[in-house]
Amino acid sequence: MNLASIRIITADIKRLVQFYERITETSFTWYTDDFAELRTASGALAIGSTRTLALFGGDAVADAASNRSVIIEFLAEDVDDKYQRVVKTVTTEIVQEPTTMPWGNRSLLFRDPDGNLVNFFTPQSQQAKTRATAP
Known part of the structure; x- marks a missing residue:
């Protein structure tokens, strides 16, 4: 499935x-x-x-x-570059500026106009990169 x-x-x-x-x-x-x-x-x-x-x-x-429990996630080529665009485009809440997470992703969290949490992330560690490309 x-x-x-x-x-x-x-x-x-x-x-x-x-x-x-x-x-x-x-x-x-x-x-x-x-x-x-x-x-x-x-x-x-x-x-x-x-x-x-x-x-x-x-x-x-x-x-x-x-919604207060789901995060909509997008794999981004360069989350820091995306942050520069998002901060200029998004009038909603930036929850977290780009931050490297313990599991190896660099993540940017913000809310869409309906309040849904959105995560743009870029794998940083080799393990995170492998996970991101796995079927």
């Missing part, structure tokens, strides 16, 4: 898609006015409007902008 995607439910899909397009410098594919997706080699970040909840059983299934 392979992880296919992570989906964020939001009340303002255009704002959130534009945010992720700016920080990743990659365009999303819009499938409907209520669903867009960013595909990468390892999976996808999908964004759906709260209107899509009706297809999954109703509004009680998910609560937009209330």
Whole structure:
């Protein structure tokens, strides 16, 4: 089994898609006015409007902008370089400037407009580099 995607439910899909397009410098594919997706080699970040909840059983299934437990992570070529771009682009909270973590990644943490935590990271140690390229 392979992880296919992570989906964020939001009340303002255009704002959130534009945010992720700016920080990743990659365009999303819009499938409907209520669903867009960013595909990468390892999976996808999908964004759906709260209107899509009706297809999954109703509004009680998910609560937009209330996540406090998931971190959306992007492998970056140079997290310090990305930090310079993010700090100029992001009007949301920078949680942690680039910091080398004990497990060998250099990480930048910030919040998207809905408050979701985003991590741009660059493997620094050989073990972290191996982990990042493993299938």
